[in-house]
Every structure is written in structure tokens, then in C-alpha cells.
Amino acid sequence: FTMADKIEKTFKFVVVGGGIAGVTCVEQLSYSLQSADVALITASPHIKAVTNYKQVAKVLEEFDVEEQPTSVLEEKFPNLTVIHSAVNTLNTRSHLVETADGKVYGYEKLCICSGARPKLLIQDKPYVLGIRDTDSAQEFQKQLTKARKIVVVGNGGIALELVYEVEGCEVIWAVKDKTIGNTFFDAGAAQFLIPSLGADKPEREAACKRTRYTTDYPTDGRGSGPTEPGSALGPDWHRGLVLKGAEWVRTFAKLLFWNLILKRDMFISVGNKTLLTLFKKNFSPCCGQASRTWPVYVLLTNGKTFGCDFVVSATGVIPNTEPFLRGNNFALADDGGLRVDDHMVTSEPDVYAAGDVCTACWDHSPLWQQMRLWTQARQMGWHAGRCMAACALSETIELDFCFELFSHITKFFNYKVFLLGKFNAQGLGSDYELLLRYTKGEEYVKVVLQGGRMVGAVLIGETDLEETFENLILNQMDLTPYGEDLLNPNIDIEDYFD
Ligand SMILES: Cc1cc2nc3c(=O)[nH]c(=O)nc-3n(C[C@H](O)[C@H](O)[C@H](O)COP(=O)(O)OP(=O)(O)OC[C@H]3O[C@@H](n4cnc5c(N)ncnc54)[C@H](O)[C@@H]3O)c2cc1C
Ligand SMILES: NC(=O)C1=CN([C@@H]2O[C@H](COP(=O)(O)OP(=O)(O)OC[C@H]3O[C@@H](n4cnc5c(N)ncnc54)[C@H](O)[C@@H]3O)[C@@H](O)[C@H]2O)C=CC1
Numbered sequence: 243f244t245m246a247d248k249i250e251k252t253f254k255f256v257v258v259g260g261g262i263a264g265v266t267c268v269e270q271l272s273y274s275l276q277s278a279d280v281a282l283i284t285a286s287p288h289i290k291a292v293t294n295y296k297q298v299a300k301v302l303e304e305f306d307v308e309e310q311p312t313s314v315l316e317e318k319f320p321n322l323t324v325i326h327s328a329v330n331t332l333n334t335r336s337h338l339v340e341t342a343d344g345k346v347y348g349y350e351k352l353c354i355c356s357g358a359r360p361k362l363l364i365q366d367k368p369y370v371l372g373i374r375d376t377d378s379a380q381e382f383q384k385q386l387t388k389a390r391k392i393v394v395v396g397n398g399g400i401a402l403e404l405v406y407e408v409e410g411c412e413v414i415w416a417v418k419d420k421t422i423g424n425t426f427f428d429a430g431a432a433q434f435l436i437p438s439l440g441a442d443k444p445e446r447e448a449a450c451k452r453t454r455y456t457t458d459y460p461t462d463g464r465g466s467g468p469t470e471p472g473s474a475l476g477p478d479w480h481r482g483l484v485l486k487g488a489e490w491v492r493t494f495a496k497l498l499f500w501n502l503i504l505k506r507d508m509f510i511s512v513g514n515k516t517l518l519t520l521f522k523k524n525f526s527p528c529c530g531q532a533s534r535t536w537p538v539y540v541l542l543t544n545g546k547t548f549g550c551d552f553v554v555s556a557t558g559v560i561p562n563t564e565p566f567l568r569g570n571n572f573a574l575a576d577d578g579g580l581r582v583d584d585h586m587v588t589s590e591p592d593v594y595a596a597g598d599v600c601t602a603c604w605d606h607s608p609l610w611q612q613m614r615l616w617t618q619a620r621q622m623g624w625h626a627g628r629c630m631a632a633c634a635l636s637e638t639i640e641l642d643f644c645f646e647l648f649s650h651i652t653k654f655f656n657y658k659v660f661l662l663g664k665f666n667a668q669g670l671g672s673d674y675e676l677l678l679r680y681t682k683g684e685e686y687v688k689v690v691l692q693g694g695r696m697v698g699a700v701l702i703g704e705t706d707l708e709e710t711f712e713n714l715i716l717n718q719m720d721l722t723p724y725g726e727d728l729l730n731p732n733i734d735i736e737d738y739f740d
Pocket of ligand 2: 363395396397398399400401403416417418424425555556557558559613614615652653
């Protein structure tokens with residue numbers, strides 16, 4: 243039998259993936275073309291739905307995200323069919339997909355929103371864990387309850403959240419950069435945040451304009467199995483999870499080894515007896531661990547060795563492209579994502595992609611860059627849905643305004659964080675100026691100026707400057723006359739520019 247002999251049904255639109263990109267795409271399609279047959283094929287039993295969407299400013303947005311049963315979507319959109327299975331094969335010439343249960347579906351237009359998975363340093367469960375979906379977060383939590391010491395490798399969003407949240411367990415944080423949080427922060431911001439690592443956490447968290455993610459889900463055994471990747475966790479994923487180690491104490495050691503830097507040469511020897519014995523021969527004990535043996539040892543490129551209960555590899559993501567590549571001719575970007583143009587179209591006819599699986603390869607606005615984030619997954623899914631519908635109706639649409647300016651609202655170490663535009667002067671070379679305002683423990687404000695115009699900003703703490711700064715970046719006003727007054731705390735900057 244060829245795939246074509248087994249076709250169950252042909253849909254006008256098929257979207258693969260029930261994460262935020264896929265669900266937003268499906269919603270947009272079902273809403274714009276109510277007579278069209280739409281199918282959502284997803285490996286996970288629940289979908290991620292955006293709720294309480296609010297536009298904070300022109301591009302800054304916030305929303306809650308809830309994990310919901312797929313029936314909620316089907317009830318809302320009568321033209322939608324949800325198929326619970328993973329896509330195993332795609333044939334772009336015949337416009338067919340085959341799922342893991344052997345069923346074949348035809349499509350006129352397809353959107354791939356299959357997300358990404360952790361780029362682990364080494365695959366070796368349960369000694370090396372990645373965190374992506376609800377299952378992997380629960381596995382991490384389970385392992386942590388038995389752990390005395392863990393090594394966290396990576397310096398991005400997940401590592402930052404983990405080293406702050408984990409309690410009752412010694413944490414060794416292996417960082418290959420000179421400062422912490424390198425994917426979001428420069429050295430100044432890192433310096434501002436470091437004291438929070440040693441400090442007690444506040445009893446009640448500060449109110450925060452941050453996207454909220456709900457990890458509540460029915461405990462009816464419908465959780466996705468280990469072979470089915472679930473959707474990525476998002477903001478607040480650690481809320482509701484107790485992240486405590488075996489030693490239930492409040493005072494715990496958090497070791498920051500700035501010089502523990504390692505990457506390519508990092509070697510992880512996992513519970514294999516031979517390796518362990520060999521390894522122990524050269525093992526130079528540190529941190530008072532001489533008398534213990536550990537399930538796993540980590541040798542860092544600075545020559546230091548650490549034993550621990552397990553390693554968290556928080557070292558970025560790899561787009562989930564594999565099932566779609568065989569037999570097709572997709573152009574891939576250097577980061578492994580499916581290359582898409584400004585209409586979210588891949589290099590294969592009638593195939594679109596959105597969210598973490600794709601790489602935005604259009605000419606970006608000078609103030610935007612792709613980062614694999616929740617907000618961008620929503621924006622891309624929405625834009626892909628609009629483009630697919632417009633194409634079916636022979637209409638043309640422009641790239642949406644949200645891609646004009648990079649914006650991200652989040653929270654680290656219990657501080658509100660707003661990132662705007664070229665917040666770390668990305669790609670500006672040396673042709674920029676920085677203005678800084680820094681109040682220890684309260685706020686960190688950084689403005690990136692180029693030719694007297696604001697092109698980026700980092701706001702940490704309760705600054706209330708986000709809307710004004712977003713406006714100043716978007717309108718590209720010449721700020722030279724204001725000089726350093728721009729950040730003068732005694733001047734109400736909002737009145738200034740009204
Ligand atoms: C721990 C963690 C914390 C995060 N925190 C934040 C944050 O604070 N702020 C923020 O902006 N972003 C955050 N992110 C990133 C954010 O979650 C992702 O960028 C976003 O969820 C990506 O959405 P997506 O729809 O592209 O992919 P995903 O959410 O990964 O969804 C992919 C979907 O595709 C399905 N799928 C995969 N393969 C197949 C297949 N072959 N067939 C059928 N279905 C398939 C999966 O089951 C899933 O439903 C975080 C990520 C993690 C892991
Ligand atoms: N609050 C937020 O906005 C959050 C966002 N996220 C997003 O979720 C996704 C996954 O998060 P992360 O895994 O933290 O990815 P990331 O891309 O944010 O960070 C990866 C980190 O790993 C480091 N790294 C890579 N290879 C390494 C190696 N071999 N050895 C040591 N370090 C290495 C990189 O320098 C980088 O610091 C990202 O897209 C991230 O933006 C995650 C958590 C919170």
C-alpha cells in the first residue's frame with residue numbers, strides 16, 4: 243500500500259502540534275474560514291490555550307496559558323477535528339501525513355508547529371535530565387526529592403529559574419560565560435540579580451505583570467507517555483511543583499563557580515561501574531565529598547570534578563523537525579529550525595511552520611530578533627493562520643506589526659523583567675551608547691541608544707517605564723536633547739513625552 247491508498251480524509255488545513263503555536267494557528271484558521279475543514283494533529287493529549295490575553299502596550303502583551311482537554315477546542319469550533327497521534331511521515335509532493343497509528347490524512351495546506359526539545363549534553367536518563375513539558379518537570383521533581391546535590395549546566399532561562407527555585411539541595415551551577423543569565427542579561431544586570439541568589443525568598447511573591455502558566459491538569463492518567471513529547475512548559479512552570487531536595491533545610495549551599503566553564507570538553511560519566519571506578523582513580527575530591535560516592539560525576543573543562551545525584555542539562559533546544567524531513571526537501575537554518583519567510587511559508591509548497599520548530603528567515607525589522615519564547619510562538623501561530631487563510635482566499639497580507647519590535651515580559655529572581663528591542667545591543671557592533679540607572683535590590687534600568695535614538699531597553703523591578711520606553715523605541719524620536727535626564731528618577735518621564 244502507498245500512503246495515497248490509505249487516506250482517511252483530506253482536510254483543507256492540517257496543523258501539527260497542540261502547543262501554543264499550533265493552537266493559536268488552529269483558532270485563527272477556524273475563526274477566519276468557518277466553512278473550511280481544519281484538523282489539529284497532536285501527540286500530547288492536552289492543548290495549550292491562551293486565556294486572558296491583554297495588550298499591555300502596543301507590542302507588549304501578557305496572557306495566561308492553560309493546559310486544557312482538546313474537547314474545549316472542538317466545542318468552540320465545529321469545523322475542527324482533533325486527532326490524537328504523532329505525525330510519523332510527511333509527503334509534501336502528495337500532500338499527505340501519516341500518523342503513528344498508521345492513519346493517513348490529506349491536506350491542502352499544512353502548518354508544522356511541533357515545537358522543540360531539550361538539547362541535552364548527553365542522553366542518559368535518569369542521570370541527565372532536561373526540562374520541557376509537564377512530564378519532564380515532574381520527573382525532575384521526583385528525582386530532586388531524593389537528591390543531595392545536583393549540577394545544573396546552562397545559563398539561559400531554565401537554569402536561571404532553577405538555581406533560584408531549588409531548595410534543600412546543594413546546587414552546582416556550571417556556567418561557561420563570565421556572567422549569569424547570558425541569554426537575557428549583560429554583566430550589569432547579572433550583577434544586580436546576584437544578591438538575590440543568596441537571599442531568602444520573599445514569603446509572598448510580588449505582583450507581577452507576567453504571563454502565567456497553569457500546570458494544573460486532570461490526574462486521570464491521560465498524561466502524555468514518555469515517547470510522546472508534550473508541549474513546552476512556560477512561565478511559572480515551577481509554581482505548584484515543590485522543588486526541594488532530600489535535605490529539607492532552608493539553608494542550603496548554592497555554589498557559583500564562575501570559572502567552571504566547560505562545554506565541548508565536558509564529560510559526564512554515568513552510573514556505569516567501569517567508568518565510575520576508572521574515573522575515581524583520578525578523582526580529586528572537593529567540597530568535602532571525599533567519603534561519598536555519587537551516581538554520576540561531572541568533569542568540567544577547568545579540571546574540577548563533582549559528584550552529584552543527577553545533572554540538569556538546561557542547554558537550549560533543538561527544533562522537532564525529524565518526522566517531517568524524510569523524503570522531503572526542507573531548507574533548514576543553522577539552528578536546525580525549518581526556514582520560514584515572512585508569511586511563515588517553508589521551502590516546501592503549501593507547508594507553513596510556526597513557533598519553536600521554525601527559524602524566522604525574513605529580513606527582520608532592525609528592532610526584532612527571534613527567541614524561542616511563549617509570546618513569539620503565539621504571534622507566529624496567529625500570523626501563520628492568517629497567512630494560510632489569506633492564501634486560500636487569494637488575499638494578501640503584510641507581516642504583522644508585532645514583528646516590528648522584540649518584546650518580552652518575564653520574571654527572574656522574583657523581579658519583573660521587561661526586554662525591548664535590541665536589549666543587549668545585539669548586532670549593533672560598537673556603535674551604541676548605554677544609559678544606566680541602578681538601585682541595589684530595587685531596580686535596574688538600561689537603555690540602548692544608537693544615533694541618539696532608543697533601540698533597546700532592559701527594565702528590572704517596578705520601574706513603570708515599559709510603556710513609555712516602548713513608545714520611544716517605536717517612534718524613534720531623537721533623544722539627544724534630554725541627555726541623562728531620560729533616566730533621572732526625579733523627572734516624571736511620562737509627562738515629559740506626553
Ligand atoms: C521549562 C520552560 C520554561 C519556559 N519559560 C518560558 C517563559 O517564562 N516565557 C516564555 O516566553 N517562554 C518560556 N518557555 C518557552 C516556551 O514554552 C516555548 O517557546 C513555547 O511553548 C513554544 O511553543 P510551541 O507551540 O512552538 O511548541 P511546544 O509547546 O513544544 O508544542 C509542540 C507541540 O507539538 C506536539 N508534537 C511534537 N512532535 C509532534 C509530531 N511529530 N506529531 C504531532 N505532534 C507533535 C507536542 O506534543 C506539542 O503539543 C519555557 C520553556 C520551558 C521548557
Ligand atoms: N522566563 C523565560 O523567558 C524563560 C524562557 N525559557 C525558554 O525556554 C527555552 C529553553 O531554555 P534553556 O534550555 O534555558 O535555553 P536557553 O537557550 O535560554 O539557554 C541555553 C544556555 O545553555 C548554554 N549552553 C549551551 N550549550 C552548553 C554546553 N555544552 N555547556 C554549558 N552551557 C551550554 C548557553 O550558553 C545558554 O546559556 C529557551 O527558548 C528559553 O528562552 C526558559 C525558561 C524561562
